[in-house]
Amino acid sequence: MVIKMEENFKVIENYLMVKMPEEVDHHKSVYISKMADDYIMKEGVGNVVFDFEDTRFMDSSGIGIIIGRYKKISYFGGKVFAINTDTRIKRTLMICGLHKVIEIME
C-alpha cells in the first residue's frame, strides 16, 4: 500500500499545515517530524498547524512531534496550533501541559 504522505503537508502563507494520520505513534512520528522540519527549513514558515481531524489514536510520540517543532519555531517567535482535537487527544495534550505553550482548538 502506497500512502502519499506529501499531500498531508501544505504551506499556506506563513503556516505549515500538517494533516495528522489516523494513528500517531513512534512508527509514523519519525517521518512526520522529518517532513515537517524539511518544510520549515525549505519554505521558511513561521507557524505550524497540526490537524487532528482524522486522528483516532495518539501516544506520547505525538507529544514528541509537537514539542520538537515548537522548540524549532518558537525560537523565532512562531506559534504551534493543534486543531480538530477530540476530547481524547485534547486530554493527552493537556496531561503534558501543552495547552500552556500551544493553541488548542476543537
Place this chain on the structure above:
Amino acid sequence: METKNNTILRNEMEITFDAISVNEAFARVAVAAFVTPLNPTMEEVSDIKTAVSEAVTNAIIHGYDSEFDRENHREEKNQVYLHCIIEDDVLEVEVRDKGKGIENIEQAMEPLFTTKPELDRSGMGFAFMEAFMDDLEVNSGPGYGTSVVMKKKLGTTSWILQEE
C-alpha cells in the same frame, strides 16, 4: 477460555514479535482485541492501547537501541514479549524485552526525562502508562532487559469521566 454464566473468569495469551516499529500498532490492537469479551468502553480501550504502545515503543527504541546492537553480537533476534492475563474484570499486561535494561528506573520514570531527546522522544512514556492504567511495575537492570507489568480494572471509567 473458562466461562461461567457468560462471564470470563480467566483468559491468558502470549505473543512474541520482532522489535520493529511497525509492530507497535500490531501489539496494541492485539491487546485491544483480547479485552473485547469484557465489553470495555471506548475510553478504556484507548487507555489500554496507549499504555501498550508506550511500553512496546520503549522496548524497541530504548531496550534494543543501536548502542545495544553494537555491543551485543548474539544469535538471538531482537524480540518483544507480550503476555496478557484477564482475571475477572482485571487486565494484566506484561511487556518484556531482552535489551540493555534501565540503569536508573526512578529517573527513567520521571515525566519528561528522556535519554533520546534527539529522536524527539517526549519522556512521557512511563507517565502515560501510569496515567492510563491503574498499576505499573517496572523491573529492569543493565544487561537483563526490562519487564513492564501494567494492570487495569475494567468497568470503572464512567464515574471518572463524569468527574471531569
